[in-house]
Amino acid sequence: MCHYTDRKNKPDQRTFRCQVCGFEAHADYNASVNLSRRVGDRPLHAGKDRRAIKAVLMQRHEAWQQQQGQEHTSPVKRRERGTSSAAASS
Numbered sequence: 001m002c003h004y005t006d007r008k009n010k011p012d013q014r015t016f017r018c019q020v021c022g023f024e025a026h027a028d029y030n031a032s033v034n035l036s037r038r039v040g041d042r043p044l045h046a047g048k049d050r051r052a053i054k055a056v057l058m059q060r061h062e063a064w065q066q067q068q069g070q071e072h073t074s075p076v077k078r079r080e081r082g083t084s085s086a087a088a089s090s
Helices: 027-038 050-068 085-089
Strands: 015-017 024-026
Touching: 015 027, 024 027
Parallel strands: none
Antiparallel strands: 015 024
């Protein structure tokens, strides 16, 4: 998990697709996994507002990038659904 948070990670109501690592899941399932992993997460619970929580998550994302050797990577490029790889390359 890369910890990247962005509204663009949720292109529609039911899909979660990370713009950085490409992880994709049903949005409700992804939310439930995130909530269960965050129970007892003291740094997140210490956050007084959304901005503080986002800062903690971005620090974790930056640490993940360094660990993966992906510092300052651009978002994953995804094909549109329903297009073949041959059509996408032409």
